Amino acid sequence: MIRSILVALDDTEGAQRARDLAIDLSRRTGAALTAATVLDWPHVRDEHEAVPAGAAAFKERRDAARAKRAEEEADTAFAACTAAAGDAAFTRLRLTDSPEPALLAAGAAHDIIVLGRDSTLGLQDCPDGLAPVIEALLHEGARPLLVVPPGPPVAGGGVLVGYDGSIPAMRAIQLFALLGLAGEMPVRVLSVAETRAEAQRMADEAAGYLRAHDVAAEALAVEGARPVDALLTEAAAMPAALLVMGAFEHTGLRTLFTGSATRRLLHAAPCPVFVAH
DSSP: OOOEEEEEOOSSHHHHHHHHHHHHHHHHHOOEEEEEEEOOHHHHTTTTOOOOTTOHHHHHHHHHHHHHHHHHHHHHHHHHHHHHHTTOOOEEEEEOSOHHHHHHHHHTTSSEEEEETTOOTTTOOOTTSSOTHHHHHHHHOSSOEEEEOSSOOOTTOEEEEEOOSOHHHHHHHHHHHHTTOOTTOOEEEEEEESSHHHHHHHHHHHHHHHHHTTOOEEEEEEESSOHHHHHHHHHHHTTEEEEEEOOOOOSGGGGGGSHHHHHHHHHHOSSOEEEOO
16 A cells, blocks of 8 residues: 655646645545655756856856745745645655756655656756656656646546556556555556457456456457557546556557657646556
């Protein structure tokens, strides 16, 4: 069962929804909640910036203003989290390193990292709506992510598990089951393969594993070669309140978390995505 949750705060819509989801998950499971802001001093203060002669005073004033703004934004985010949490307790954490190393280090002490898919986290740009830190946390981190899109949550939805038999997919469903994230939601396992028989075999394998962990799961086999389309179609039809996936392989569903397929799924998913590698 999940014991600790780390949620990254900022003022983007996805981050605010991630905050609310993390609070609800903490309430439901009893897991300790840590809410973190990223001040990103290395970039706020531009410690390695080359400064022309006579410009040191200007840089000092500029950096001080940026640092003050970062502190004010952190205070605002903590205040909003306090209001959203009500009587639910949480721990405040001010991270001063850049987003990637800061969240990698803090995440090691938690069971899961929750963040908005459009989070900017300090001074990071997010021009395409996908937080740059997500890739680093998936490649280098040891904890699963819950990536939360902007927009209202899905009411009364279920869990959609994408499964291809790969080791990352096996890890993802294991963590999903052991952390107890299904709650009372119905769970559907979708597998895509060139033949329906192979897709059915994989879906049955994953559904059987989940049922062994007291998670009621239904197997769904799809014949074809377009797993992203199949997942998005099924997620909309259910509707899915959570999508569970593995990461970093190269065939079938395994292409989901490499290159353009990754971005397409994360951009288009109508619900939070639980992803492990």
